[in-house]
Amino acid sequence: MDNRKILQDFPKVELGFSPTPVVKLTNLSRHLGGPEILMKRDDLTGLALGGNKTRKLEYILGDALAKGCDTVVTAGAQQSNHCRQTAAAAAKLNMSCHLLLGGDKPDEATGNLLLDTLFGAQLHYCKDNRKGEDIPRLIEDLKSQGRKPYVIPYGGSNELGAIGFVEAGLELATQIDTDTLSQVFFASSSGGTHAGLMIARSILEHQYMLTGIQIDKAESSAGEFKQSVLALANSTSDALNLSQVFNQEDVILDDGYLGAGYGILNEREKSAIQLLAKTEGILLDPVYTGRAFAAMLDKIGSGELVSGQQVLFWHTGGAPSVFAYADKLL
Known part of the structure; x- marks a missing residue:
């Protein structure tokens, strides 16, 4: 079987x-x-x-595409592996990507944060809110711009x-x-x-x-x-x-x-x-x-x-x- x-x-x-x-x-x-x-x-x-987040994203973004979405939004820490792989997947699928990251903008981008930038993600620094607390406000902004956003939960x-x-x-x-x-x-x-x-x-x-x-x-x-x-x-x-x-x-x-x-x-x-x-x-x-x-x-x-x-x-x-x-x- x-x-x-x-x-x-x-x-x-x-x-x-x-x-x-x-x-x-x-x-x-x-x-x-x-x-x-x-x-x-x-x-x-x-x-x-x-x-491992690639495995999750294959089904999550399969759903996003099936629903006609053109933008993905997710959250995490500045060195989030989930955010890095989400940014790359969005680039591969020709989708816009917004990442809401904890802390303040650092003086230098290293590790996953550097890769997020290279993959073209738009980064939003949210201080203590690294688990997506600020996502609802961003979703409303994106919808007002005519985008079709898809929210990926913390860690996928x-x-x-x-x-x-x-x-x-x-x-x-x-x-x-x-x-x-x-x-x-x-x-x-x-x-x-x-x-x-x-x-x-x-x-x-x-x-x-x-x-x-x-x-x-x-x-x-x-x-x-x-x-x-x-x-x-x-x-x-x-x-x-x-x-x-x-x-x-x-x-x-x-x-x-x-x-x-x-x-x-x-x-x-x-x-x-x-x-x-x-x-x-x-x-x-x-x-x-x-x-x-x-x-x-x-x-x-x-x-x-x-x-x-x-x-x-x-x-x-x-x-x-x-x-x-x-x-x-x-």
Whole structure:
């Protein structure tokens, strides 16, 4: 049975390269002396130096084009991978792009911010409002100019974005024997990747533990983020006409590695980035994958993950932001 048939009713535009490879981190696994470590290389999706948001945007922008929209609007931090890939996708599809970014305009554009500019996005600096709080006002302005705007939620995490990762989870099962996996780790921030992988795992009836490492401290209070992942998983399951209903126990979210907060690099994350670069020649980013990978390494070091097991790290991309953190990584 081709499980991907459940996705065929949703318009999709091809933006990246798939399937992305799964590789063995042989040198690192030997160095650590723990489980065999695999990596799903979604940093190689192709669009704008790669990243997981390409998968989400293929369905989100498929919907935008189907609705006749000519402008996309989204929001994020200044080093947002989502904003960078949205800007590139808009350029590829001949759409205008407006990005609402947190903070003030910097003196110099580096990393993802530089790429946003090269892709022709119009940048709006919104101080503390990095999650789209100012979007409604911009939408009214664009409509008054005769534009047909399409709003992409923070991180591209709605049902359409999550469907992109349902497809990704199904893709993984065509590449490796997932029955041998003990655990899959990934950075969990806006929820779409997490929700989509939960659904794919359920469809395939796989038993591996799916562990999201929480990235953003602002979402940590009272389990709000966990609840939002759960709600998105269930609404996406419903959109796909699946019978699966998830509960709180299905959302595995580790909030023990938040450090000083979002985008603040600590020594554990710095060491993880350096170790992977030196052993495998693979780059992690300082905000998302660096934090999540450091968490996985900590669990290996503590003996929670041991020799004889097999784990997979889902690399969601973000390498361009390395250049914006040069002074903190060296």
